[in-house]
Amino acid sequence: MRLLLSSFAILAAASTAAAQNPAAPADSVDPIREMVARLDLEKYKATIKGLTQFGDRRQGTQRNARAVDWIEQQLKSYGCTNTERIRYEFTPPAPRGGGAGRRAGGAGADTGAAARAGGAGRTGGAGRAGGTQGPGGSRIRGIRARTGVNQDSLRQPDARLRALNAEPAPTAPGPREEVFCTKIGTTRPDEMYIVGGHMDGHGWGEAANDDGSGTAIVMELARVFSSPDVQTERSIRFALWNNEETGLNGARAYIAQRQALQGKEDPPGSGRYPEPKWLGMIQHDMMMFDHGMPRADGTLSPDQRPEADVNIEFQINSKMADESMKLAFVLHQANGKYATDYPATVGPHMTNTDSGPFQDLIPAISLRENERGAHIGAGWDPHWHQPTDLYATFSDNDFRLALNAAQTTLAALGQLTGARLRK
Numbered sequence: 001m002r003l004l005l006s007s008f009a010i011l012a013a014a015s016t017a018a019a020q021n022p023a024a025p026a027d028s029v030d031p032i033r034e035m036v037a038r039l040d041l042e043k044y045k046a047t048i049k050g051l052t053q054f055g056d057r058r059q060g061t062q063r064n065a066r067a068v069d070w071i072e073q074q075l076k077s078y079g080c081t082n083t084e085r086i087r088y089e090f091t092p093p094a095p096r097g098g099g100a101g102r103r104a105g106g107a108g109a110d111t112g113a114a115a116r117a118g119g120a121g122r123t124g125g126a127g128r129a130g131g132t133q134g135p136g137g138s139r140i141r142g143i144r145a146r147t148g149v150n151q152d153s154l155r156q157p158d159a160r161l162r163a164l165n166a167e168p169a170p171t172a173p174g175p176r177e178e179v180f181c182t183k184i185g186t187t188r189p190d191e192m193y194i195v196g197g198h199m200d201g202h203g204w205g206e207a208a209n210d211d212g213s214g215t216a217i218v219m220e221l222a223r224v225f226s227s228p229d230v231q232t233e234r235s236i237r238f239a240l241w242n243n244e245e246t247g248l249n250g251a252r253a254y255i256a257q258r259q260a261l262q263g264k265e266d267p268p269g270s271g272r273y274p275e276p277k278w279l280g281m282i283q284h285d286m287m288m289f290d291h292g293m294p295r296a297d298g299t300l301s302p303d304q305r306p307e308a309d310v311n312i313e314f315q316i317n318s319k320m321a322d323e324s325m326k327l328a329f330v331l332h333q334a335n336g337k338y339a340t341d342y343p344a345t346v347g348p349h350m351t352n353t354d355s356g357p358f359q360d361l362i363p364a365i366s367l368r369e370n371e372r373g374a375h376i377g378a379g380w381d382p383h384w385h386q387p388t389d390l391y392a393t394f395s396d397n398d399f400r401l402a403l404n405a406a407q408t409t410l411a412a413l414g415q416l417t418g419a420r421l422r423k
Contacts, residue, residue: 031421032414036338036407038224041396044403047216050074051199052206052391055164059200059243060090060172063164067199071240072179074219079226080181080238088253090176090243126298129378136315136351138373145294145379149203156204156387165204178242178250183225185235185276185417190263192235192276193413195221196251196354197284198244205389209369209381212391214284215240217367217406224410225419233418235276241354244285251354259361279416280327282409283355283366287402288394289381290369300382304397309343310335310405311368316348318359324350327363334411335404342404349373367405 051057054067072083129140156162178199185191197214201207222238224230243249261275290308291301312331314324328346335344350359350366351373358364366372370380383389413419 029421031419032411033338034421035224035230035414035419036411038227039220039403039406039410041399041403043223044216044220044406045391045399047074047219048208048212048399049391051212051215052208055161056201056203056205056207056389057199058165058202059176059246060174061167063167064200064242065177068177068179068240068242071199071215071219075179075181075222075226075238078219078223079228080183080222082184083179083181085177085179086250086254086257087175087177088249088257089174090246090249091173092246126294126296126379134349134373134377136313136349136373137317138347138349138351138371138377140374140378142378143294143296145298145300145382147377147379147384149385150205150387153204161206162204176242176250176253178240178254180237180239181222181226182238183222183230183232183236183417185233186231187233187418189235189271190265190273190276191279192237193279193416194237194239194281194358195284195409195413196239196241196281198241198250198354200242200245200250201385201389202245203385203389204387205383206391207389208391208394209288209389210286210384211244211284213287213369213402214367217284217287217402217409220406221410221413225413229422231420231422232414234279234416235273236413236417237276244354248354248357251357255357255361278358278362280323280363281355281358281365282327282331282413283353283364284405284409285353285366285372286369286376286381286384287367287405288369288398289383290401292380293375294379294382298379300380304395304401308401309345310339310401310408311347311371312344312365312408313347313350313368313372314363314365315350315356315359318350318364320359320361320363321348323363324359324365328365330416331365331367331408331412334415335408338411339404339407342401344408347371367409369401 054063057067126145129144132140134140197218198211199215241250258275263277292305312328314328332344353366355364355366
């Protein structure tokens with residue numbers, strides 16, 4: 001097993017945090033627990049609701065650009081004022097086959113990798129997967145419902161939302177932007193963890209779950225860590241990726257522009273590191289809906305299943321698999337200690353999300369509502385890329401599952417970065 005420097009950094013940070021935070025006497029305060037308690041279900045829901053005012057936030061549209069502006073304003077209001085933007089050029093890939101994807105209201109280039117993981121749409125019944133291969137190396141077993149990207153505007157019954165999402169030129173090439181902000185470490189500002197979620201969506205809904213739920217987690221973590229009394233030894237970057245649905249273009253642009261800048265003090269002697277060394281990347285993508293396997297007729301339970309959990313995934317065949325697995329289990333351990341309602345599980349098949357471009361560079365994991373390949377790709381979430389991906393679709397139990405993912409990541413980050421509360 002490879003024990004590289006990044007492995008030691010992760011384990012040393014977690015061990016140091018544990019040593020410095022032993023079981024506290026009844027009259028003392030565990031700073032991690034107090035920070036986790038600052039995550040609030042209603043605030044989390046309000047953040048998702050705010051994102052849905054921009055419809056599905058499809059890349060290349062004005063509603064997407066307005067959402068980027070809104071996210072930046074929210075981050076600044078939390079105290080994460082050092083917001084920056086990644087600017088890059090997006091060139092859609094040539095369409096495959098016929099012109100169906102290019103018709104008015106069609107998905108065009110936005111179908112991306114997610115559509116390739118599923119079927120040809122939501123029509124039709126369910127069938128048995130028979131152990132078929134899923135993305136990321138997983139196997140799809142049991143009953144499988146059809147999946148895909150909705151391309152039909154008329155399947156959205158809400159005329160207001162349909163008009164909002166009908167804004168033209170969603171697939172035009174050109175400049176794109178995404179926003180991030182940074183919590184600066186006090187003693188190791190030259191090292192950081194990247195925490196991400198993608199703010200774009202499609203399907204003629206509100207993209208409330210995919211990926212408003214992950215975007216809102218990142219924003220809520222930024223809110224808590226940006227509190228004036230919170231200090232961290234290492235830095236944390238909160239990134240809201242764009243163009244995930246077109247092939248992870250926003251995350252790839254970030255790497256292309258900033259990988260070579262890691263750990264360089266600028267200006268020399270200033271103690272400022274525009275791009276601290278990357279210690280790990282934690283992605284959040286589709287966090288709320290764990291209602292179980294489809295029934296034989298393709299329908300699902302209307303309720304969150306009692307055994308719902310937070311899925312933490314790494315990619316077993318990546319170059320950083322050992323280090324990524326260690327990072328996954330740091331979060332797993334944090335969930336066991338600090339999450340209030342739902343447990344976590346670790347799986348080896350991370351795929352189709354913005355942590356993918358990082359997986360051969362640094363420890364990289366993603367948090368999900370279900371296993372990405374074996375479950376979501378098999379139709380366990382009927383709202384994926386559909387007009388029903390609406391804020392109103394989800395119950396408090398659904399929102400609470402995502403809040404538990406936020407608790408999990410916040411607690412782990414607090415340990416890994418040496419978080420303290422300043423009195």
